[in-house]
Amino acid sequence: MISLAAIYDGAKRLRCTVPAICLAVTVGASASEPPVFRIAGAGQPPEQVIVAEGASEATRAAAQTLADYLGRIASTRFQVTAGDGRDGIAVGLASDFPALDLAKEFDADGPARREQYLLRSHRRGLCAVAATETGVTHAVWDLLYRLGHRQFFPGEVWEVVPRRKDLCIAVDANERPDYAYRRIWYGYGTWDYNAEPLAEWGRRNRAPGAFVLNTGHAYDGIIRRHKPEFDKHPEYYGLLDGERKSSKICIANPAVRELVVRYALDFFKRSPSADSVSVDPSDGGGWCECAECAALGTPSDRALTLANDVSEALEAGLPGKYVAMYAYSHHSPPPSIRARPRVIISVATAFLKGGRTVEENIEGWKRQGVRRFGIREYYSVLPWDHDLPGQARGSNLAYLARTIPEFHRMGARFMSAESSDNWGPNGLGYYIASRILWDVGEAERIDDLKADFLAKAFGPARTPVGRFYDLLDGSRAVLLSRHLLGRMYRCLRDAWRLAESDPIRARIDHLVLYTRYVELYRAYSRASGDERQAAFEQLIRHVYRMRRTMMVHAKGIYRTYAERDKRVSIPEEARWNRPEAKNPWKNGQPWTRAELGGFVSRGVAANPVITFQPAAYSRDLVPAGPLSLPDLPPLEAAARGRGLRTFYTWVKRAPAAIALQVTGGLIAHYRDRGPAKLTLYAVTDGDEQKVAYAEVAPDGVQRAVTLRSAHPGLHKLTVSDGMDCTEVLWPAGTPCTVESSLESVPRQSGRTSAYFYVPRGTKVVGGYAEAGGGAMFGPDGRKVLNLPRGEYFEVPVGQGRDGRLWSVRASPGAVRLMTVPPYLAPGPNALLLPRDVVRADAPAGR
Numbered sequence: 001m002i003s004l005a006a007i008y009d010g011a012k013r014l015r016c017t018v019p020a021i022c023l024a025v026t027v028g029a030s031a032s033e034p035p036v037f038r039i040a041g042a043g044q045p046p047e048q049v050i051v052a053e054g055a056s057e058a059t060r061a062a063a064q065t066l067a068d069y070l071g072r073i074a075s076t077r078f079q080v081t082a083g084d085g086r087d088g089i090a091v092g093l094a095s096d097f098p099a100l101d102l103a104k105e106f107d108a109d110g111p112a113r114r115e116q117y118l119l120r121s122h123r124r125g126l127c128a129v130a131a132t133e134t135g136v137t138h139a140v141w142d143l144l145y146r147l148g149h150r151q152f153f154p155g156e157v158w159e160v161v162p163r164r165k166d167l168c169i170a171v172d173a174n175e176r177p178d179y180a181y182r183r184i185w186y187g188y189g190t191w192d193y194n195a196e197p198l199a200e201w202g203r204r205n206r207a208p209g210a211f212v213l214n215t216g217h218a219y220d221g222i223i224r225r226h227k228p229e230f231d232k233h234p235e236y237y238g239l240l241d242g243e244r245k246s247s248k249i250c251i252a253n254p255a256v257r258e259l260v261v262r263y264a265l266d267f268f269k270r271s272p273s274a275d276s277v278s279v280d281p282s283d284g285g286g287w288c289e290c291a292e293c294a295a296l297g298t299p300s301d302r303a304l305t306l307a308n309d310v311s312e313a314l315e316a317g318l319p320g321k322y323v324a325m326y327a328y329s330h331h332s333p334p335p336s337i338r339a340r341p342r343v344i345i346s347v348a349t350a351f352l353k354g355g356r357t358v359e360e361n362i363e364g365w366k367r368q369g370v371r372r373f374g375i376r377e378y379y380s381v382l383p384w385d386h387d388l389p390g391q392a393r394g395s396n397l398a399y400l401a402r403t404i405p406e407f408h409r410m411g412a413r414f415m416s417a418e419s420s421d422n423w424g425p426n427g428l429g430y431y432i433a434s435r436i437l438w439d440v441g442e443a444e445r446i447d448d449l450k451a452d453f454l455a456k457a458f459g460p461a462r463t464p465v466g467r468f469y470d471l472l473d474g475s476r477a478v479l480l481s482r483h484l485l486g487r488m489y490r491c492l493r494d495a496w497r498l499a500e501s502d503p504i505r506a507r508i509d510h511l512v513l514y515t516r517y518v519e520l521y522r523a524y525s526r527a528s529g530d531e532r533q534a535a536f537e538q539l540i541r542h543v544y545r546m547r548r549t550m551m552v553h554a555k556g557i558y559r560t561y562a563e564r565d566k567r568v569s570i571p572e573e574a575r576w577n578r579p580e581a582k583n584p585w586k587n588g589q590p591w592t593r594a595e596l597g598g599f600v601s602r603g604v605a606a607n608p609v610i611t612f613q614p615a616a617y618s619r620d621l622v623p624a625g626p627l628s629l630p631d632l633p634p635l636e637a638a639a640r641g642r643g644l645r646t647f648y649t650w651v652k653r654a655p656a657a658i659a660l661q662v663t664g665g666l667i668a669h670y671r672d673r674g675p676a677k678l679t680l681y682a683v684t685d686g687d688e689q690k691v692a693y694a695e696v697a698p699d700g701v702q703r704a705v706t707l708r709s710a711h712p713g714l715h716k717l718t719v720s721d722g723m724d725c726t727e728v729l730w731p732a733g734t735p736c737t738v739e740s741s742l743e744s745v746p747r748q749s750g751r752t753s754a755y756f757y758v759p760r761g762t763k764v765v766g767g768y769a770e771a772g773g774g775a776m777f778g779p780d781g782r783k784v785l786n787l788p789r790g791e792y793f794e795v796p797v798g799q800g801r802d803g804r805l806w807s808v809r810a811s812p813g814a815v816r817l818m819t820v821p822p823y824l825a826p827g828p829n830a831l832l833l834p835r836d837v838v839r840a841d842a843p844a845g846r
């Protein structure tokens with residue numbers, strides 16, 4: 001009986017590596033430290049790579065790979081020879097080397113065993129030994145990793161093979177993965193050139209794992225496979241608008257359930273190596289409208305009812321096999337029935353219904369007895385992030401470091417991460433994710449992993465390239481602009497000057513081509529009319545020609561951009577799948593140094609960088625009253641917004657009641673995502689205490705909401721909806737301020753106008769405007785700036801115009817303020833400002 005228990009017991013990983021400091025051999029080594037073994041150097045002949053006499057082809061291939069790489073690293077030749085493993089570098093299964101007596105160190109069974117391996121140095125040699133051939137391959141690549149080899153991104157350019165004459169290692173590690181399935185895959189698929197590099201990147205980074213988790217949409221496939229039966233029994237289909245036509249099959253029908261159980265058992269006959277069969281519902285809505293299905297409960301209840309039937313059959317007849325489905329879309333909310341033991345649930349991190357967080361969904365399914373979890377992630381989705389810097393979760397190193405261990409703590413053991421072939425913006429994230437998925441402890445070493453990447457891939461150019469990667473890190477707001485492009489190009493120009501070798505230059509070249517993509521994308525996205533088509537063609541030509549760098553997802557971009565943007569088109573003869581020889585948009589020529597140099601020099605010239613330094617302001621806010629600001633007429637602030645919004649208000653006398661008019665569900669299409677949630681916090685010395693909570697139904701009806709607080713002073717109100725848009729109307733005269741800074745913007749819908757305060761002594765009002773349109777006005781009511789579109793701005797303050805109120809008017813997007821307090825309010829009486837700003841600028845005696 002195989003069980004998953006072994007990967008659920010959190011077994012401690014033995015880990016220890018001393019890198020090749022051969023001098024440390026005898027000094028201060030305690031008994032528990034592994035001995036240092038010299039692989040090559042010090043005038044000795046190199047050690048042999050040893051396989052067993054009867055070793056398998058796969059093991060011999062792994063041993064040969066190791067010998068080849070050791071030879072390249074140490075500039076010598078390593079032989080693969082037969083032996084019992086007691087001397088030299090033993091590569092193989094534990095059963096290959098009975099003399100080493102290592103079999104007892106591996107798990108008896110379970111998925112972890114399929115990838116488990118041992119690396120151990122001893123006086124006479126080194127073992128790279130595993131329980132399976134997959135484990136042997138992992139052992140070889142991990143050994144090379146510990147000796148300095150890296151395959152950071154797919155492709156030859158991103159492989160780093162160190163050169164060292166003297167090669168030593170002290171290691172004692174019994175490795176097994178924290179996630180049994182670790183798959184980073186391309187949402188728009190692979191093209192002819194990138195499938196093998198991706199597979200090779202996976203092998204060299206110990207991915208995607210040996211557990212075969214089938215969990216994708218399955219009902220359509222089940223119908224296709226049993227088409228004659230469905231033809232004979234139209235009542236098997238789901239009932240939709242009075243017709244039996246939906247692929248959401250009629251789960252209440254016992255014959256349908258019996259059919260799906262047969263399908264599942266047959267699936268394992270056809271695919272004996274699979275670990276799970278998927279019975280995930282087909283995509284989209286259309287759940288059966290018959291009375292019997294309604295009696296079964298929610299879509300989650302119905303889908304789980306079916307999965308439970310399959311689980312029951314597997315429990316009876318197929319040990320070690322599982323039935324899997326997502327918690328996604330209509331069937332993402334936790335069910336009201338218990339799950340049987342063989343059900344694996346993969347919780348999606350997007351497309352959730354019911355207004356719960358991912359974590360709440362996991363906890364809810366756990367409460368119904370689900371013990372095994374996967375995560376259906378979205379590290380990059382082309383229509384969401386367009387391969388731009390800092391836009392995808394895959395670029396957000398803080399998100400990866402937080403969520404992978406957190407999901408693991410909650411019980412997740414399988415990760416399926418939709419991604420893109422876009423190693424330009426997200427490569428470092430994908431690489432780091434692969435490290436954390438194997439060992440969640442790596443999340444605490446993000447800075448080390450990043451430093452290692454910069455040092456090994458860029459050597460003497462690592463400082464400017466490090467600045468470049470800081471610009472791409474989605475942990476912070478990355479604002480697409482000429483300033484961003486200017487800084488990217490300047491970093492790469494500086495990096496080129498410091499690069500000392502062709503491999504380092506080649507990597508920087510890839511980043512140059514990526515930066516040029518971002519520049520062309522920005523030009524295309526801002527252009528209109530004939531210029532838009534021309535910019536689009538230029539973009540596609542560039543993307544195709546740079547495709548082999550794998551910096552951007554050429555196939556997805558070439559195939560889908562024109563489908564999504566009706567203002568541009570691709571002529572028939574230039575279609576994405578028309579061969580290069582007959583396709584006028586496809587040019588397979590390598591880039592010349594002159595072309596690359598031109599991108600950088602023109603990029604630097606065309607993209608000036610801003611000169612102001614952003615200033616930091618506290619959120620310890622107080623009324624602006626002591627500043628004696630003039631009583632200007634109120635401006636019309638946008639009352640509607642989507643997602644999570646935050647307002648600050650002030651309670652002068654407690655207890656107080658804040659009376660709001662709130663309308664939820666303004667976008668009818670999204671009304672299935674739960675109510676609008678309003679939470680009021682009293683803020684004292686930075687500590688937030690929840691004092692009131694209310695929900696408003698997402699039905700488009702305006703309701704009065706009264707939130708009460710017994711505390712005087714600063715309060716914070718959060719309004720959170722399922723992106724279905726909520727309107728919040730404040731009573732006139734109530735303090736109501738929003739933050740609009742580098743870190744945080746008010747997620748308003750529609751145009752907004754508001755005042756902000758320019759403290760005394762300010763020289764420049766600097767910031768970033770998201771959407772073009774609207775304007776900024778000085779204290780005298782004169783326009784000082786037409787707000788740019790997706791661009792930084794800097795406005796000189798001028799004599800006598802500081803210590804006063806400025807405003808933005810009719811701005812369709814967020815205006816991030818970076819050199820003045822980033823707080824906006826519809827009138828002087830509604831404005832809260834940082835306490836220290838008010839104290840410093842208030843007239844004496846106030």
Ligand SMILES: [Zn+2]
Nearest residue numbers: 250288290293
């Ligand atoms: Zn039904």
